[in-house]
Amino acid sequence: MSIQETIQAAAAGDHRAFAAIVEQYRQMVWRVALRMLGDPDEAEDAVQETFLRAWKTLPGYDRRYSPATWLGTIAARLCCDLLRKRSAHRKFEADASWANAQERAADPESGSIARELEARLLRVTRTLSPMQRTVFILHEIERLPFEEIRKATGWSPVQLKSNLYLARQKVRRALEKEF
Amino acid sequence: MDRYRQFIEDMRRTQPQMPHPKEVSARIAERTGAMPQDIPAGPAPLRSGRIRIAAAITGIAAAAVLVLSLSTALIQTDTAVRTEISSLPVSTSAFMRGPQAHLEHYRKTKAHRQSLAGLKDRTANLQMHENLH
Numbered sequence: 001m002s003i004q005e006t007i008q009a010a011a012a013g014d015h016r017a018f019a020a021i022v023e024q025y026r027q028m029v030w031r032v033a034l035r036m037l038g039d040p041d042e043a044e045d046a047v048q049e050t051f052l053r054a055w056k057t058l059p060g061y062d063r064r065y066s067p068a069t070w071l072g073t074i075a076a077r078l079c080c081d082l083l084r085k086r087s088a089h090r091k092f093e094a095d096a097s098w099a100n101a102q103e104r105a106a107d108p109e110s111g112s113i114a115r116e117l118e119a120r121l122l123r124v125t126r127t128l129s130p131m132q133r134t135v136f137i138l139h140e141i142e143r144l145p146f147e148e149i150r151k152a153t154g155w156s157p158v159q160l161k162s163n164l165y166l167a168r169q170k171v172r173r174a175l176e177k178e179f
Numbered sequence: 180m181d182r183y184r185q186f187i188e189d190m191r192r193t194q195p196q197m198p199h200p201k202e203v204s205a206r207i208a209e210r211t212g213a214m215p216q217d218i219p220a221g222p223a224p225l226r227s228g229r230i231r232i233a234a235a236i237t238g239i240a241a242a243a244v245l246v247l248s249l250s251t252a253l254i255q256t257d258t259a260v261r262t263e264i265s266s267l268p269v270s271t272s273a274f275m276r277g278p279q280a281h282l283e284h285y286r287k288t289k290a291h292r293q294s295l296a297g298l299k300d301r302t303a304n305l306q307m308h309e310n311l312h
Contacts, residue, residue, distance in 0.1 A: 015211070018211065019204070019208060022207055023204065026200055027194070027200065030197040040197075044197065047203050048207055048210070052211060055211045113193060114193050114195040117189055118193075124186070141187065141190045143191065171186075176182070
């Protein structure tokens, strides 16, 4: 069964089909949420919320988008809302909780490399706005098509392009400052 | 390759893994009813049999308390009406039918009594004034 057929079955109320979608995309959704929020526990909550929203909006799923873009955009928008709600003094200081989470992971060695990289990502994306962070993570890191992100988010091409440009500039500057 | 490109490539290559994927799937399944293949079907922790029984007992107890309090209130009202009616003379109340009619008759009789008492007082006052003069 193709993924489109699985989505169609899930939209018709097939719970097993929806469970298969969750299995296939939960890691990708979690990665987006983690990189948006910088906190593995919050990211897990965001994964749950993302799939709940997906379940509710399944009948309206647009086949033109890939499931990755559809779910990634739901997750990113949810994380944007969470980021806006966060108090201004709270910064991305999730290294400790990320470290704890990876210690519990099955492969501690790969976990430590991932931890280091994720911590670096958090450092260099610290100054990005929620919108810049969304487009940077979805397009630049997850390689989701620009046009699909635009349609799924409803943002204008100008908004997306300018935010991506600014995000790249800020990350470049932050990387240069590292050394 | 510049530093930025290198960083992006590293990020793309590294795919961190969710620490508790099965638990997250189970929580999603609990809220949507979509049970994944690798999670055994069964009652979710928060909806165990014991909790269901406890909820049912609480509901029954609350309903019983409500019924009891309503019954008590009804009995009290009924007793008050009966007490009022019982104060009426047997000869008049015997002609009435139903508690509402009893009450109506009682109120009218009471009003007549009060008006009669007022008339008696006024007569006594007039008599007293006449005696004085």
